Amino acid sequence: MLKEKASIIPHECGDCPIRHRAVCARCESDELALLDQIKYYRSYESGQTLIWSGDPMDFVGSVVSGIATLTQTMEDGRTQMVGLLLPSDFVGRPGRSSAAYDVVAVTDMVMCCFRKKPFEEMMVRTPHIAQRLLEMTLDELDAAREWMLVLGRKTAREKIASLMAIIARRDATLNMNGTRGPLVFDLPLTREAMADYLGLTLETVSRQVSALKKDGVIELEGKRRVTVPDFNRLLEEAGDDSDGGMLI
Template structure:
């Protein structure tokens, strides 16, 4: 059984074709000449867990793609209250071409490797590329769908549905990056502690532990140690998210 990881070694910076997120990232449809141009302006940077990638209100100097790791995206109110707006996983795009000020704070929830581009150079390439623009639009639409799903998760879902949704989301991303299609006994490493899961989902640590145990007792997942998760059946897990297979909320 292959174990999926959302963290890993630094990719080969000289060969985009061997990048672990090549199939899912903004460059997924680029032709060889476009990849050569991207290669000239890209820089890999590692962020440690807890390090801020982008501060809300700061000028945007770079955009880029998460290669490994996981990050949180949040907004902070004047009195210090924080609302998690979503999570970012490998292949997700960070930053807004055409916008000068960051609207969100992005913090590394694990060690992260990011493929970064200086924003002006990227915007120039974006304006002249036949593939980057359409792919960025497609990813923006996916991000909009994800934001709506996150609103539903925080506002309407039960604790069990929240935990199931998070596990399902991370498992699907891990499976997609590995380019495999299995529906049972898929094992991956959860890149978040239970405390972090509780913070992201608006739950207590005790509730997170209870719901993980309940999913395990119902033979939907198995847990080894603190973070090694095996999805016994994707269809069964999907049913626990509160959504049907078309993405609608079950009554």
């Protein structure tokens, strides 16, 4: 892929693509104006580490475009992904001075950053920001707990199906696809990153992806483009209740 330097990104908050989902979602226009004064954009290239675990964090921010991973590493090198950061997701923790996890870009990214101090001061004064951040944090906690079930109790095949279901579902909401007909999406993750997410080895991931393909649960174009002909079938394979398979 040809990597052009990302041009300056002069977003007005008004037409920001994540305006209605990010931490600023509930802000009134006067509050937005205040945020505007302390915000700045940064772009990162695929593969770049935005933040190293343990390092001081002088900013927080929102993912505007692109995807990043949140990972934890043991001394002997074993790693576990503990979060997948998508557009509108929040990075960093107000009130904490150093980062708890590595944050790594898996695609080229743009972030909307706020210096931590001013942001924290603003949080105290504008409840709309704190309210939205609470809501988002509760959602993340639910997602983390759902993932605990996947990690603790599901088989390798079910883990792969679960991951596909999550990505498919998210892709459908982002792109406002209808709930009918086959779903098509690109895997944003390498086999190794999938393994780190699922608590497996990359070989097992590869084998189980091939198995799901052989059994017609998914179809592959190249290594990354996935088609799901029957979403409920995928949910069954994930061990999920397919009654709730309403997408969204």
